Structures are given as structure tokens and as C-alpha cells.
Amino acid sequence: MVNLTTQLKDRLQSIISEAVESKRTPGLVFGVATLDGEQFFAHAGDRVFGEPSAGPIGEDSVMWICSQTKMLASIATFQLVEAGKLRLDDVAAKYLPELANPVVLDKDPQLKQPSFRQPQTEITVRHLLNHSSGLDYGHKDRICEYHLPTVYTTAHEKLDPVRRFYELRRGLYPTQLLKFEPGTSFAYSYGPDSLGFIIERITGQSLEEYYKEHIFSPLGITSASFYLTPNLKQKSVPLVFRESDGKIVPWASQVPIIVQDPEQVHLHMSGVGLYCSMKDYLTILQHLLQIRAGTAVNPILSKASLDTFFQPTLTPLGVEELNDWSGKRGHQYSTALALWTVDEPGRRRKGSAGWYGWANTEYFIDPETGVALVFGSQIVPRQDPEVMKVFEQLEEAFYRGLEA
Incomplete structure (x- = not known):
């Protein structure tokens, strides 16, 4: 003890x-x-x-x-798995079409220009949980390394903010870029954010409502x-x-x-x-x-x-x-x-x-x-x-x- x-x-x-x-x-x-x-x-x-x-x-x-905040997304995800509303090996794009058809960015030091290819594996819920999706934060839109990504610091629109979130992340590219083949490596990422959006679409509740009902209120938490x-x-x-x-x-x-x-x-x-x-x-x-x-x-x-x-x-x-x-x-x-x-x-x-x-x-x-x-x-x-x-x-x- x-x-x-x-x-x-x-x-x-x-x-x-x-x-x-x-x-x-x-x-x-x-x-x-x-x-x-x-x-x-x-x-x-x-x-x-x-x-x-x-x-x-x-x-x-x-x-x-x-x-x-990220741990709460994992808790809520497993609650939905236990309720039979979600599976860890579900393809993320089933709930988030914004993640459909990404491409892997390959940076060959021998080539002046990066190359792109279709991933062999689709992003799954499991990949979003452990930062193995390839949806890395990156540093291209930051003044210095400790700055938050622009996706986080932007004032999001009231109309379809999730769509705008992924538009900001992909920038001028036509689809989402992945740092590596999903499931093969680690890169700190937007995985928990994506899980949150999936939770909202499955439940029809905002994360504020869902977390309050299923995590905070049962534990007597009032400040979150x-x-x-x-x-x-x-x-x-x-x-x-x-x-x-x-x-x-x-x-x-x-x-x-x-x-x-x-x-x-x-x-x-x-x-x-x-x-x-x-x-x-x-x-x-x-x-x-x-x-x-x-x-x-x-x-x-x-x-x-x-x-x-x-x-x-x-x-x-x-x-x-x-x-x-x-x-x-x-x-x-x-x-x-x-x-x-x-x-x-x-x-x-x-x-x-x-x-x-x-x-x-x-x-x-x-x-x-x-x-x-x-x-x-x-x-x-x-x-x-x-x-x-x-x-x-x-x-x-x-x-x-x-x-x-």
C-alpha cells in the first residue's frame, strides 16, 4: 500500500x-x-x-x-467499440470521407522533387489511436518548432468545420499527404482529432456533449x-x-x-x-x-x-x-x-x-x-x-x- x-x-x-x-x-x-x-x-x-x-x-x-485531451479520444473510441458501434480495424474514411484516397509522400534524397504513391494499406481506427496513420503534424507551416500547427490556431467556420480542418492540413495538395505507409511507423499526428470527428459522426453528439455524458459526469468532473x-x-x-x-x-x-x-x-x-x-x-x-x-x-x-x-x-x-x-x-x-x-x-x-x-x-x-x-x-x-x-x-x- x-x-x-x-x-x-x-x-x-x-x-x-x-x-x-x-x-x-x-x-x-x-x-x-x-x-x-x-x-x-x-x-x-x-x-x-x-x-x-x-x-x-x-x-x-x-x-x-x-x-x-488526446487520451479522452481513446477512452471514447473504446466505449464505442464496446457498444458495437465501431471496430478498431474499420477504415477511417468510412466515417471521415475527408481521409479517403490519401497519398504517401516519398522523399528520395537522390531526387530533387518528392514523389507520391498510393498507400497499400488504408488508414484504420487503430492507426489513429497510436499515431501510426502517417497524418503527421509536420513543421512546414510553423515559424519555429514549438509553434502549434496552423490547423489548430485557425478560427474554424461554423459551417462544416471538419471539412475546413482537413483542407487546411492538406494545403495546396488535392488530397491528404501521409508521411509513411499506414501502420508501419510513428509520427505525432492528428489521429486523436480524427477520432473525435468520428465519434461525433457516429453518435450525433458534439464531443462536448459526448465527453460530458460518458466520461465527465459519471466521474463527477465539472471543470472539463x-x-x-x-x-x-x-x-x-x-x-x-x-x-x-x-x-x-x-x-x-x-x-x-x-x-x-x-x-x-x-x-x-x-x-x-x-x-x-x-x-x-x-x-x-x-x-x-x-x-x-x-x-x-x-x-x-x-x-x-x-x-x-x-x-x-x-x-x-x-x-x-x-x-x-x-x-x-x-x-x-x-x-x-x-x-x-x-x-x-x-x-x-x-x-x-x-x-x-x-x-x-x-x-x-x-x-x-x-x-x-x-x-x-x-x-x-x-x-x-x-x-x-x-x-x-x-x-x-x-x-x-x-x-x-
Whole structure:
């Protein structure tokens, strides 16, 4: 049984407090849950950077969780599979004609011009789940590598926004370009967004409606939404920006982001679009831990479906591409999450699964230890070195405290 001593809790809180008080980071939150529920939730700093009068960051503070939205698309997809409304090997174009007849872009270094060919395999739902579809993000429409793709930062039309989404992705080409043959490799992608659109077309509900009815409400989650409503905005943590000299400054649209005016949100993007408190996100992770252990009450997924979240799916080439992209060894990818195939020394154990968000939020589930951890801030660029350092310190202190 996981036991967080008072000494360990004090140590974790001191790490967060020191980082904020030294002005190395903006406000931070950190939470731990086990099968028995939330065990610890710490926070430090102002909700609005540099404005103490706006109140402190806290348990109910809402963050733009960006790519942490992706896991919800996997949960919902498997719910539809369990309901008999969808199969993992269904061709995606059956539900999304926008994905019909793509072409693989082959870049031969010996040729000045790229070549195109018809793929031998059609994109399936399974490919969308593990980023093996070839629908990569790419970098051709970004000023720098940490910018979000234009597809995400564009104000989408109210009339047929899904069509416009794929038009933006394909650019001047007549059809969708794939980085590789579907199912053969890995490239971080629009797979979860595509799954979200499929879910909407099968159910006749918006993702906002579906997620609320089938994921959030059953778990008592109230802060999660694709709309930054006035109520949520009062609790939200505004972004800040770290300049090249290391100084943290208030947000001034230094880089384009998604449309945040709820009146202008006409497309629910399950790759990047959700707002949620990290405490509520921890509730989801704790529920998944319970499903895996067979102790969940009214589980939102079967154990068989959830088990796939912890099982590797990539080809050897896909593993190589994932590890090159992440800059780390020992990673795989499941139907929902990145997997750790080896122990992270002094930190999460082999078999852990998790992901992160572009604005510096992160989470993982460690089934062997029986814990789920969340960590959050709201700072751009992504993977802020100071914020990441604090999370590493917290994780190391947490596991060291368990072993003491």
C-alpha cells in the first residue's frame, strides 16, 4: 500500500514553493492518487502571474491541457467499440470521407522533387489511436518548432468545420499527404482529432456533449470543457511566456494558440482543445487505476479495453521514430499513451504510461507502484526546462519517499 508520510508531503510542497518563490517558474500544481483516492495535492503561486490580487493557484484552477485531451479520444473510441458501434480495424474514411484516397509522400534524397504513391494499406481506427496513420503534424507551416500547427490556431467556420480542418492540413495538395505507409511507423499526428470527428459522426453528439455524458459526469468532473466559459475563465490560469533570456513575462500572444472565445469555438479538437483542472484530470487517472485493478465502481471502460492503454503497439521502425522524436530511449506507444519499457532510474517504473500538454502539463500512471501523478503549469514554449526540472525533482522525491 502506498503511504505518503507527513515528511514526504512537506518535502513535495517545499519543492513547489521554492520554485515559485525563487521566480524560476510561474504557479504550479502537483497531485498524487492511488487506488484509494487522491492522496496529496499541492500548489504554489498566483493564479495570474504577478497579480496576487487575483488569488492563488489552487485545486480548482483550470488549465488548458492541450495534448492531454488526446487520451479522452481513446477512452471514447473504446466505449464505442464496446457498444458495437465501431471496430478498431474499420477504415477511417468510412466515417471521415475527408481521409479517403490519401497519398504517401516519398522523399528520395537522390531526387530533387518528392514523389507520391498510393498507400497499400488504408488508414484504420487503430492507426489513429497510436499515431501510426502517417497524418503527421509536420513543421512546414510553423515559424519555429514549438509553434502549434496552423490547423489548430485557425478560427474554424461554423459551417462544416471538419471539412475546413482537413483542407487546411492538406494545403495546396488535392488530397491528404501521409508521411509513411499506414501502420508501419510513428509520427505525432492528428489521429486523436480524427477520432473525435468520428465519434461525433457516429453518435450525433458534439464531443462536448459526448465527453460530458460518458466520461465527465459519471466521474463527477465539472471543470472539463472545450469552452472557456466565463465561469471557467474566472478559475483559469492564464498563459505566460518565457523569453530567450529566461525572463517570465505575461501572455501577449507571443505565438498563435487556439481560439479561446467560446462564442467562436466551432470545432472540438480532441488533440488539443480541452480545459480542465489538474485535480479533475487526476480523478480520471485514479478511475483508470481502479479499472485496471478491478475495483472501479461503474467503470467507464472495461478492463480489457483499458489494458490496451498499457500494451505496446508500434513496429520496430515506429519505436525508433518515437524514441528519436522524444529524445529518449525505452519508449513505446499504446492505443492511448506513451509507455516506459524500462524503469526511469529513481522515478516511474517500467510499465508506466502517460503524456503531456504543450503548455507544460504532464501526467502518468504507474500500475506497478499503484499511483497516478499530475503536474501542471501554464507557460510557453513547451517543455520549459525550469518547469520540467521541478517535475523531475518532485517525481524523484516522491519515489525516494516511498522507499524510505
